[in-house]
Amino acid sequence: GQVRKLGVPLLDQHEVIFLLTEQEGEESRVVGAIAIDQTKAAAGLAAVAIFQAENVIMATGGPGGIYDTVVYPAGHLGSTGVALTAGAAAVNLGEWQYGLASVKFRWNVSGSYQQVIPRYFSTNPDGTDEQEFLNNYFPTMSKLATGIFLKGYQWPFDARKTRNFGSSLIDLLVYQETVGKGRRVYLDYGANPKGGEGLAPFGLADLDGEAATYLKNSGADGETPLARLRQMNPMALQLYLDHGIDLSKEPLEIAVCAQHNNGGLKGNRWWESNLRHLFPIGEAAGTHGVYRPGGSALNAGQVGGYRAAEYIAHCYAERTIDRETFRHKYAGQIAAKIQVVRRALQTVGQDGQEMSSFRREFQQRMSQAGAHVRFPALVKTAVQEGEQQYRRILNYEVKLNNPAEILDFFRNRQLCLTHLAVLKSIAAYLERGGGSRGSYLVIE
Secondary structure, three states, X not given: OHHHHOOOOOOOOEEEEEEEEEEEOOEEEEEXXXXXXXXXXXXXXXXXXXXXXXXXEXXXXXXXXXXXXXXXXXXXXXXXXXXXXXXXXXXXXXXXXXXXXXXXXOEEOOOHXXXXXXXXXXXXXXXXXXXXXXXXXXXXXXXXXXXXXXXXXXOOOOHHHOOOOOOHHHHHHXXXXXHHOOOEEEEEOOOOOOOEOOEOOOOHXXXXXXXXXXXXXXXXXXXXXXXXXXXXXXXXXXXXXXOOOOOOOOOEEEEEEEEEEOOEEOOOOOOOOOEEOEEEOHHHEOOOOOOOOOOHHHHHHHHHHHHHHHHXXXXXXXXXXXXXXXXXXXXXXXXXXXXXXXXXXXXXXXXXXXXXXXXXXXXXXXXXXXXXXEOHHHHHHHHHHHHHHHHHHHOOOEEEOOHHHHHHHHXXXXXXXXXXXXXXXXXXXXXXXXXXEOOEEEOO
C-alpha cells in the first residue's frame, strides 16, 4: 500500500543471484546486486540485470528449500546462501522449528486438527498393511488420546515433551514410521483411534480433565473427529476442501516438517549485517532464539523492518557512489560474476547431474541428518557429503537441460551452500558437547 502510494518502482520476477561488495578498511559493504529476470531466463545472458544499491534489505524468509519435508509454501526457497557467499555472517543456523504438517497441501496440523483426536495410522508406500502404530508406545488410550489433544496446544516438536508420554513423543513415532521404516502416516478424521495392543477403543471419557473440559466448552461432543471438527472449527475442513482434499472422504497424509529457521543471518541492534549496508529482516535474520513463541516471528519481522528503515533514513540516506563511478569501479567484479553465469550456461546438454536430482540430494540429506532427530555420526558424514556436493556445483559438474534452468543452477548453488552451513553449525554444536534443546533431539 504505502510503497505503491509513494510510487516506489517494483521489479517483480527478478531473482538476486549475487551481491556486489566493496572493501572499506577492515569491513566490507554491499554496493549492488546481480539478478536474473525470470521472464527472460530462457534467453541466457540476456536475462541478467545489474543493480546499483546504496542499501539492500533482505526479506527473503528462511531457507526452506534445503529440506525435503517442509511446510514452507511450495516455491519458497529462501536466499540465505546469496548473503553467505558475499561474506555475511550467520548465527544459530542449526536452530529450527519442526512439527507435524500435511504433505499434499502444505499446512500445519495444529490446533483443532489435533484437539478433535483424529486416528493416526501408517501404511506401506503402496497403501497396504495399515497399522495403529501409536498403540505400541502408550500404556492406555487415555494417555494416547490426551497426547494427541495436547499436540494441538504444543504443536512444534519440543525435546522436553518427549518423556512421560508427552505430546512430542508422537512426532518421534511419526518420524520413526516415515524416515526410519519408509512408511506413510495419515490422520483419519472419519474414525476415532482404534484399540489394540492392549488399548481399548477411544471414547470421550478417555480424555484427561483439561482436554475433556476444552472439548465440552467448545461444544465438540460429536461421535467422530470429523463431527467434532465441524462443531469446533468448520473452516478447518473448508481450508482443505479448497485445496482438493475432502477430509470426510480421505485420510490426510502427514510428516514431521521443517517450519521455521530460528537462526539466520547475523545483524546488530539495527538489523545491519557485518556486511555493511545489508539488512536481513524477518525470518532471514537470526533473531528468534532457541524457543520461538508463536507469533513472535511476525513481531520480529515488523520490528526489524522498522529498525532497518530508521537507521537507513538517519545514517545511510546519502548516495556515496554515483552511477558512473559504479560502472567503472566495479566493472571487473561484475564481469567475473557474469562469467559464472556464462560458464553455467555452457553446461546445457553436457554430462552431469540434473538440477532436480541435485536438489533432491541435499534436501534428503538435511531431512535425514539435520532435522529434529540428530545423530552426531550421521551429521559428521552428512557434512562430508555436503562438502563434496557443493564442490561439484562450484566446478560445474552438473547439467542444465536448457538455458532457462540457469535459475535452478543458482538456486541450487546457494541452497547447497546454505545446507552445508547449517550442517556445519549443527556439527560444531555437537562437537562442543551440545545436547537436545529447542525443536530437536540429539541421540548419541
